Amino acid sequence: MSKEIISYNFSDPNICIYNLEISNSPQRHYRGEHFHKEAEILLVLEGEILLRTYNTEMMLRSGQSAFIGRNIIHTILPTSQKANILILQAPLSEIEENVEAPSLDVSLTQYILENQPANFRAFPEEGNAFSDILYKINEELNGKSSYYEAYIKAYIHLLTAFLKRSGLIHKPIAGKNGQSFEKLNRISEYITENHDQKISLADLEIEIKYNKFYICKLFKTNLNTTFTEYLNYVRCKHAERLLFSTEKKISEIATEVGFSSTQSFIKVFKAFYNHTPLKYKSIYHSNDGTGGPAGLI
Numbered sequence: 001m002s003k004e005i006i007s008y009n010f011s012d013p014n015i016c017i018y019n020l021e022i023s024n025s026p027q028r029h030y031r032g033e034h035f036h037k038e039a040e041i042l043l044v045l046e047g048e049i050l051l052r053t054y055n056t057e058m059m060l061r062s063g064q065s066a067f068i069g070r071n072i073i074h075t076i077l078p079t080s081q082k083a084n085i086l087i088l089q090a091p092l093s094e095i096e097e098n099v100e101a102p103s104l105d106v107s108l109t110q111y112i113l114e115n116q117p118a119n120f121r122a123f124p125e126e127g128n129a130f131s132d133i134l135y136k137i138n139e140e141l142n143g144k145s146s147y148y149e150a151y152i153k154a155y156i157h158l159l160t161a162f163l164k165r166s167g168l169i170h171k172p173i174a175g176k177n178g179q180s181f182e183k184l185n186r187i188s189e190y191i192t193e194n195h196d197q198k199i200s201l202a203d204l205e206i207e208i209k210y211n212k213f214y215i216c217k218l219f220k221t222n223l224n225t226t227f228t229e230y231l232n233y234v235r236c237k238h239a240e241r242l243l244f245s246t247e248k249k250i251s252e253i254a255t256e257v258g259f260s261s262t263q264s265f266i267k268v269f270k271a272f273y274n275h276t277p278l279k280y281k282s283i284y285h286s287n288d289g290t291g292g293p294a295g296l297i
Helices: 092-096 106-114 129-143 148-165 178-194 201-208 212-223 227-245 250-256 262-273 277-286
Strands: 016-022 031-035 039-046 048-053 057-061 065-068 074-077 083-090 120-123
Touching: 016 129, 039 048, 039 057, 039 129, 048 083, 065 129, 083 129, 083 148, 106 178, 106 227, 129 148, 178 201, 178 212, 178 227, 201 212, 212 227, 227 250, 227 262, 227 277, 250 262, 250 277, 262 277
Parallel strands: none
Antiparallel strands: 016 083, 031 074, 039 065, 039 083, 048 057, 048 074, 065 120
16 A cells, blocks of 8 residues: 555646546556545446445446545555546645635644545446546536636536535534534634744743643644644645655755755655655655556555
8 A cells, every 4th residue: 555645737736637547457547546645536437337435335437436535545446347536636726726715724624634534435327427527627628618617627626516405515614513623713813823923822822822832732622733743744744845846855845845954844844745855846846746656656
């Protein structure tokens, strides 16, 4: 089993979309057992595949589709029939974008969406609405008419609305205590704005006027994490953007996002991404743009 690093290939840097041909031939792509932090949507255009998750195995044929939530271990196996499939991958926080503008700080919203319970759903019915939208995306992807990327993004938002109505994507704070999240939002806004500075619980206690033990309880009870883990998450997200948008040295990025040393940055980054920053960047750039085996760890 491996963790897949997604190589985004769309004008929107958070969307990866491509066609993949699968067969028993060793020259064709075969998606072994893997997982990733992005949600994955697939449509069988021709032929059939065997889709296996940790507790489900099903045959998907032409016209059938599936939604695979974040971090779900899955594999796409060939059958006797050669298959052509459409694959769309994006973080849940990006799929959610512009569909329902949350009132929470962007870092907090992203964290909640990326860590909400994983979901899986297959759509095996003939002529189902989910597959119909995916067919339109595939037509735009391959036809490349004027403004085709704008059409694809519009269809992705339509997919999102479908997934929300089906209960597969939830509101960021569904079932949570509203007052607690208002307080967490204040903390998150401060962290987002000051992540490049030294921030401690004592600092937050002074700036936000909450007892540091209460702050710890807010994170643990509502996000199932710690203040330090969340701070590192925000810093690593900013570091990831700098890795791919600049040519800055690792030491410069470490300082810019608030780490006290390059060594601590590398250690924390590796804990989040399973790779050092340099290795993570090299994997991203070595990928062929298909999101295929070159992007596997």
